[in-house]
Amino acid sequence: RQSLKIGLVPADGIGKEVIPAARRAIEALGSDIPKPEFHDLVAGFEHFTRSGTALPEETVRALREDCDAALFGAVSSPSRKVTGYTSPIVALRKELDLYANIRPVVSVSADPRGKPSIDMVVVRENTECLYVKQETMIHTETGREARATRLITERASRRIGKMAFEIALKRPRKLVTIIHKSNVLSVTDGLFRETVRGVPKLPEVAGRYDNVTIAEQIVDSAVYRLFREPEIYDVMVAPNLYGDILSDAAAALVGSLGLVPSINAGDHFVMGEPVHGSAPDIEGKGIANPIAAIRSAALMLRHLGYEKGADRVDNAVNSVLREGQFATPDLGGKSTTAEVLDAILKRI
Amino acid sequence: RQSLKIGLVPADGIGKEVIPAARRAIEALGSDIPKPEFHDLVAGFEHFTRSGTALPEETVRALREDCDAALFGAVSSPSRKVTGYTSPIVALRKELDLYANIRPVVSVSADPRGKPSIDMVVVRENTECLYVKQETMIHTETGREARATRLITERASRRIGKMAFEIALKRPRKLVTIIHKSNVLSVTDGLFRETVRGVPKLPEVAGRYDNVTIAEQIVDSAVYRLFREPEIYDVMVAPNLYGDILSDAAAALVGSLGLVPSINAGDHFVMGEPVHGSAPDIEGKGIANPIAAIRSAALMLRHLGYEKGADRVDNAVNSVLREGQFATPDLGGKSTTAEVLDAILKRI
Numbered sequence A, B: 001r002q003s004l005k006i007g008l009v010p011a012d013g014i015g016k017e018v019i020p021a022a023r024r025a026i027e028a029l030g031s032d033i034p035k036p037e038f039h040d041l042v043a044g045f046e047h048f049t050r051s052g053t054a055l056p057e058e059t060v061r062a063l064r065e066d067c068d069a070a071l072f073g074a075v076s077s078p079s080r081k082v083t084g085y086t087s088p089i090v091a092l093r094k095e096l097d098l099y100a101n102i103r104p105v106v107s108v109s110a111d112p113r114g115k116p117s118i119d120m121v122v123v124r125e126n127t128e129c130l131y132v133k134q135e136t137m138i139h140t141e142t143g144r145e146a147r148a149t150r151l152i153t154e155r156a157s158r159r160i161g162k163m164a165f166e167i168a169l170k171r172p173r174k175l176v177t178i179i180h181k182s183n184v185l186s187v188t189d190g191l192f193r194e195t196v197r198g199v200p201k202l203p204e205v206a207g208r209y210d211n212v213t214i215a216e217q218i219v220d221s222a223v224y225r226l227f228r229e230p231e232i233y234d235v236m237v238a239p240n241l242y243g244d245i246l247s248d249a250a251a252a253l254v255g256s257l258g259l260v261p262s263i264n265a266g267d268h269f270v271m272g273e274p275v276h277g278s279a280p281d282i283e284g285k286g287i288a289n290p291i292a293a294i295r296s297a298a299l300m301l302r303h304l305g306y307e308k309g310a311d312r313v314d315n316a317v318n319s320v321l322r323e324g325q326f327a328t329p330d331l332g333g334k335s336t337t338a339e340v341l342d343a344i345l346k347r348i
Ligand SMILES: CC(C)[C@H](C(=O)O)[C@@H](O)C(=O)O
Pocket: A075, A087, A089, A090, A244, A275, B183, B184, B220
């Protein structure tokens, strides 16, 4: 690659504050990555209220045709039902077939050579489950009845399972924990569980995952144990909604959602996205934590194969966290987004 | 009532150890409650493996016709798909129309007059959502596809909403937080949210809930905030599956699932049930924490109007927890179920 074409979709709220910060971190890498070329793209609830569409076709087209990767900010949720509005991030994941939402949750230990006390990856299926958004409403004598379809396919479960095993392979513990609720959803979650369990037995991966251990947890108990014994987890693989909840729960363990990055990955595209939301309460105050977005940029670069660039960003972030001098309010500090960003840029 | 007819369904694993303990606590109340009459009833996965049915019709009939209330233990989940098995607790909740699963999560402060640091109630809808268990499987060219229906009705949302408002009325803070994911599930969770919000405006409750404040949280963020700022919650009302996950998450805050009770309540019947599972890892060792089951008995008595009996049980449990001399291993202690039970019985 001569240049790295990155779509930037800040979307709503603090997305517009943290995505520019992530861009600055990428720019600071100089020749460790191909020259970055940024494309500013629009989406989000605010854009919807202005234009009637939350995800313009042009944004999807530009990501698909003009970009190698992307960074997405955050979307605001309407505070009441808004006809015609549909979440642009959910739509983008589907449009670009970004089937894996990979969310590493890692604490930074005081000693740079020390082991982090929290170190896990949530691998969330990103295209189906209740997120297919097939919902219906009927009127009956006793009132309205709404129904939603939860879809779990063998194909999607298999590819997310493979992704989880691949990630586990690169980690010291090599443990994959399948999260499900097959004691109630024996057909859908039964299929998910059985398919993920079956991945190591597929002919095309023969022997490859022999050193990976498989465990499983029922989702409610998984969340309980996440708080009581986080050390039991290494790689968690989960259907979409459980993964959504689990990754927020895991974020609580490392002190702030403002620290937790993710990528939405498909076979041909990757989109970084901080796990936090648009945080309307602090929007415009300049105090949003830019770390989740910056780490998402690093994760995106790593996924593209630019390990060295990714390491430089991650090391800079970890130094700033360890030194503790610059921290935004979510971490109990008083720094601004700009101050934290500057501290990181100096260390890149 | 001349006597209080209580069905006992220990079911699986440690259910068989904690339900007898709860029975002893009820028996210790003497004349504070009508003379208890216990009916031993069977259900569970172990019963299924022996007999082919997890919930014998006779158990349902006895609960319905011969009992005023019941205590349920816990059910084991099959470790692989078992044809014909269906969770007896889910079935019982539906059969007896026990539409509200009420789960108070309260910490015990060192000072008996002190305020507990954790004090919330999860009010979980107990009959629908994905628990309707309408699942299908089809075979396609790309593999199997499973679908489940998530049902949310106005009727069930309204009655669980009313229950939440009633519970809030009796609490100092009078705050109801609606848990939903209507940013993705705008129709089903949209209906839940809108219906619960509408409860105070219903003509039949005119003015009754004027002092109750309504808040809301999206489920993923709700779990995150539960860990970061548990004090923001008072009464949480949630569709079935979110309530399941949230109550386990809340249990982690008070130190052990072994402490958290619940009742499954309908308009005509109430069934106490510890929130913990059958815990096959400690089954038969005599070290299961009986407190969740004993507190479930107290909650059941309170629901039936026997406040004094309920208070005596709760106070005895709280004294034992405060004194700290007798604690089962889940709380870091070395006591047996019998020792904790004895300590509680002495204080009733
Ligand atoms: C904003 C919302 C649609 C989204 C989701 O549920 O996936 C968010 O919670 C996330 O985790 O990225």
